[in-house]
Amino acid sequence: MTNKEYINAIEKLNLYSVHYYVLDDPITTDEVYDKLYHEVLEYEEKNPNELLASSPTQRVGDVISTGFEKASHLSRMWSLEDIFDNEGLQKWLTKTYKLDSNITFYCEPKFDGASLNLIYENGVLIQGITRGDGEVGELITQNVKTIKSIPLTIAHKSRIEIRGEIVIFKDEFEKINESRLKAGEALFANPRNAAAGSLRQLDSSITAARNLVFLPYSVGENTLEYKLLHDIMDYIYSLGFRKPPKREVCKDMQEIESIYKQMVDERDSYPMMLDGMVVKVDEIASQIDMGYTVKVPRFSVAYKFPAVEKITRVKKIVLQVGRTGAVTPVAQVEPTDIDGVIVERATLHNFDEIDRKDIRINDKVIILRSGDVIPKIVKVLTHERSGNEEVYKRPTECPVCNSELLDEGVLLKCQNLECEARVVNSIIYFASKPCLNIDGLGIKIVEALFTSGLVKSVVDLFDLSLEKLLELEGFKEKKSQNLLDAIQNAKGCEYWRFINALGIEHIGEVASKTLSENFGFDFINATKEQIVECEGIGEEMAESLLEFIRVNIETILKLQDLLEPKEPIKREEAKENPFKDKIVVLTGTMSKSRGEIKEGLESLGAKVSSSVSKKTDFLIYGEDAGSKYDKALNLGVKCLNEEDMNNLF
Secondary structure (H helix, E strand, O other), X not given: OOHHHXXXXXXXXXXXXXXXXXXXXXXXXXXXXXXXXXXXXXXXXXXXXXXXXXXXXXXXXXXXXXXXXXEEOOOOOOOOEEEOOHHHHHHHHHHHHHHOOOOOEEEEEEEOOEEEEEEEEOOEEXXXXXXXXXXXXXXXXXXXXXXXXXXXXXXXXXXXXXXXXEEOOHHHHHHHHHXXXXXOOOOOOOHHHHHHHHHXXXXXXXXXXXXOEEEEEEEOOOOOOXXXXXXXXXXXXXXXXXXXXXXXEEOXXXXXXXXXXXXXXXXXXXXXXXXXXXXXXXEHHXXXXXXXXXXXXXXXXXXXXXXXXXXXXXXXXXXXXOOOOEXXXXXXXXXXXXXXXXXXXXXXXXXXXXXXXXXXXXXEEEEEEOOOOOOEEEEXXXXXXXXXXXXXXXXXXXXXXXXXXXXXXXXXXXOOOOOHHHHHHHHHHHOOOOOOOOOOOOHXXXXXXXXXXXXXXXXXXXXXXXXXXXXXXXXXXXXXXXXXXXXXXXXXXXHHHHHHHOOOXXXXXXXXXXXXXXXXXXXXXXXXXXXXOOOOOOHHXXXXXXXXXXXXXHHHHHHXXXXXXXXXXXOOOOOOOOOOOOEEEEEOEXXXXXXXXXXXXXXXXXXXXXXXXXOOOEEEEOEOOOHHHHHHHHHOOEEXXXXXXXXXX
């Protein structure tokens, strides 16, 4: 093979790939492709200095990374505002027409996968970056090069960012899960999870084997001179990228609704998963004029598909016991495929809901799954009852330890501190970062300690010895000593961490700090009246705290003696400043960790809360601020970005 024949062979192989992976229109057989591919490979081995970047041999996944570096996007990747119905569309259009009434709209599917940014320079793919926080993502170029619907080289020579979604087609998803089932591996929950997991493999050969597909939906930094978005996308497709199954330019709401209805009706027939339709202003100049809010572009919106409802049957109601002893009912239903996800459980929230909806064993019910929300039963089909249905009886005994349950009406609780479910879950919580931060006490270690009989309660952790641990299977000397050291290092912790680690129902980090600051070691003697006077603590929290102390006072005192937590020091009165005595909520990603920012605010006398309410004085937000930001705006709470906050500091 001569160099000219080599170049022609690469062009031919890439043409075959475009027809197969992009156009779904094969123009040759696998045998012909493989023969030519190996001829090219042989030539490259003999002439390594002549290897072209566009050669399909460069797609072979044989790189194993130790981790992914961070990389910045050339321009920010924005999230989209969601709307869910005709009314939401009307409101968005009203706002958009106020900015510019002489516009049309480009509509295309919203793919349910993992976002990816491609950067080409001088026609060569130089970087593939995950969305990350919109400004910085993970650099996964080697994995991206294995995806056959992504050209390694393009005819466009100026620097350009091409954004899109990585998806796995439904039939390929089934094959992957069949293979994982045979290998005894955990199954992917849905194609979106499979796509995201496949894209971020440290071993690029795994990514190469997964048949991922890239579907472009926009451009970032570019020098294109097109005036309409649909012309830009036509140009991108002409470079060798795959088109979406449907797209349309619409002039008004009626046409937008028409194409939306078509997509909803046809969604099951598409090879990939969709979760909505994206509507964008088509005119580029208008997009630029409209600009962005803090969180989203004003010229684009995600019109989500309706939540999917299916009919299934309740097989039984099972009980789960949490670390605080709270018993939660969960409905086991006949396996039901809802938009590509096999649903076998539905949340029931509490026992009152079972009574209110009159949910019986063997009932036919309508379950709803919306996005990533856990499916729930929305309606019982009472007219379908045959007489075989059984009324569910509230349990009186714990399903794990068989001890008597405390019935609080809505809530049933196991009071047995030695109940396996409570012990294992409470120890894991006890050792977690917001509590005592005991490194090495993960779920498998805790279960092993409990099963062996060495640990039957949190207190038993402090009776562990090297000799006892070395008797257990899998416990080597270094691992065992590290665990013992970590337990010892938990001694002398801050008192609020001690309270938080107890795992009291309704008492989290914020309430633990409040109790520590107000009562210190004497919190066990506080009255209900004194407790509810504390900022942010209501009657239900106070009653839960008092009940926990009543039942577990001996354990609390014993743990206090063992851990020797620091006596809380009354914080010095902060000097006058804009945050003193103010209630502040943090949301979104900022340059510092929330922990650092929170500590700084508390040193100024601020109360940092986890939720927005009418009492909130400031909301401080970073990138990807979510529903808290929206709620703060609706309530008229003053919103500060990080720069505003630093100026006030």
